[in-house]
Amino acid sequence: MEKRIEAIKKHLQTASYKLTPQREATVRVLLEHEEDHLSAEDVYLLVKEKSPEIGLATVYRTLELLTELKIVDKINFGDGVSRYDLRHEGATHFHHHLICTECGAVDEVEEYLLSDVEKAVETTWKFQVKDHRLTFYGICHRCQEDDGQK
Amino acid sequence: MEKRIEAIKKHLQTASYKLTPQREATVRVLLEHEEDHLSAEDVYLLVKEKSPEIGLATVYRTLELLTELKIVDKINFGDGVSRYDLRHEGATHFHHHLICTECGAVDEVEEYLLSDVEKAVETTWKFQVKDHRLTFYGICHRCQEDDGQK
DNA sequence: TTTCGTGCAAAACATTTGCAAGACA
DNA sequence: TGTCTTGCAAATGTTTTGCACGAAA
Numbered sequence: 010m011e012k013r014i015e016a017i018k019k020h021l022q023t024a025s026y027k028l029t030p031q032r033e034a035t036v037r038v039l040l041e042h043e044e045d046h047l048s049a050e051d052v053y054l055l056v057k058e059k060s061p062e063i064g065l066a067t068v069y070r071t072l073e074l075l076t077e078l079k080i081v082d083k084i085n086f087g088d089g090v091s092r093y094d095l096r097h098e099g100a101t102h103f104h105h106h107l108i109c110t111e112c113g114a115v116d117e118v119e120e121y122l123l124s125d126v127e128k129a130v131e132t133t134w135k136f137q138v139k140d141h142r143l144t145f146y147g148i149c150h151r152c153q154e155d156d157g158q159k
Numbered sequence: 160m161e162k163r164i165e166a167i168k169k170h171l172q173t174a175s176y177k178l179t180p181q182r183e184a185t186v187r188v189l190l191e192h193e194e195d196h197l198s199a200e201d202v203y204l205l206v207k208e209k210s211p212e213i214g215l216a217t218v219y220r221t222l223e224l225l226t227e228l229k230i231v232d233k234i235n236f237g238d239g240v241s242r243y244d245l246r247h248e249g250a251t252h253f254h255h256h257l258i259c260t261e262c263g264a265v266d267e268v269e270e271y272l273l274s275d276v277e278k279a280v281e282t283t284w285k286f287q288v289k290d291h292r293l294t295f296y297g298i299c300h301r302c303q304e305d306d307g308q309k
Numbered sequence: 310t311t312t313c314g315t316g317c318a319a320a321a322c323a324t325t326t327g328c329a330a331g332a333c334a
Numbered sequence: 335t336g337t338c339t340t341g342c343a344a345a346t347g348t349t350t351t352g353c354a355c356g357a358a359a
Contacts, residue, residue, distance in 0.1 A: 029315085029357090029358095049348080050348080064316040064317065065349090066316070067314080067315060069348095069349065070314085070315085073349095073350095089323085089324075090347090090348070091349085107280065116284065118284065123276065125275070130268070135300035135303065136266070136298070138295050138296070138297040139260065139298070140295075140297070141293065141294060141295045141296060142294045142296075143291065143294075144293075145280055146289050150285035153285065153287060175338095177333090177339080181339080182339095198323090199324080214340070214341040216324090216341070216343095219323095219324065219325075239322070240322095241323085
């Protein structure tokens with residue numbers, strides 16, 4: 010964890026930003042909740058537990074900054090809120106999500122699945138792909154098991 | 160076009176809703192701008208041109224209704240606005256988007272590209288896929304040509 | 310000193326809701 | 335009549351901004 014904080018600190022400094030205590034607290038919350046797809050409000054409340062003096066606006070500004078630097082990805086699942094996901098280390102592409110329409114669970118899929126599709130897009134539409142987002146909607150394995158028991 | 164209006168009318172009636180003049184005006188705007196990914200506000204302004212007495216709330220309510228009935232898809236490109244896309248006739252899956260990060264153009268890709276990926280998700284994660292959304296970010300063929308000329 | 314970052318409150322936006330009035334079976 | 339549907343205005347909820355103060359180089 011400290012290692013990743015260090016890496017992010019360097020990343021910020023390279024872009025001439027400082028890793029202030031508020032920013033560090035925000036990053037720590039993101040690291041501690043990597044799987045959780047937190048909203049800005051969520052992050053704010055969690056940061057407040059350890060640094061009660063922080064303001065919501067600062068959290069927003071920090072998340073915006075981290076998004077700009079591609080340290081986090083800002084995502085949107087269709088409820089009215091933006092969520093923030095730490096980029097997995099070294100990942101060049103955004104990871105994928107499996108959203109269960111029964112229980113609302115959001116699982117992550119890190120595997121790179123789209124190379125063939127990307128090639129098709131590049132040749133057929135002459136579109137030079139830099140990044141992508143892929144989300145599947147359906148029923149997760151847990152709900153399938155639950156349904157079976159009914 | 161009248162045919163599609165008729166089909167939508169039947170679809171509404173099956174679910175015991177009426178195709179009121181306001182709803183029809185809204186649907187017509189969506190049909191006339193199928194490629195455009197309009198926001199609620201955009202739709203409102205366009206409907207107003209022909210039916211000035213309509214209210215913004217009605218447009219929102221109509222779009223919500225159409226989304227519920229899967230006549231349109233509510234999508235989100237990360238700016239703070241929801242956009243609404245008519246489902247292509249008979250399409251079982253949402254179509255894909257190519258977003259150009261230079262000029263902001265959003266092109267649509269109707270082809271079904273993901274069957275292999277879907278199979279992988281279903282077997283590996285035991286996730287029963289119902290629908291998906293796929294968006295590519297990159298540089299469109301127009302901007303690539305422009306860049307070449309510089 | 311000068312720049313950058315912060316907290317707070319106010320503002321800006323998109324979207325939703327309450328409600329009284331209208332349309333229509 | 336009774337049920338939907340509408341327009342308006344007000345309310346809501348998220349995100350952004352203005353500004354004066356504080357911290358750090």
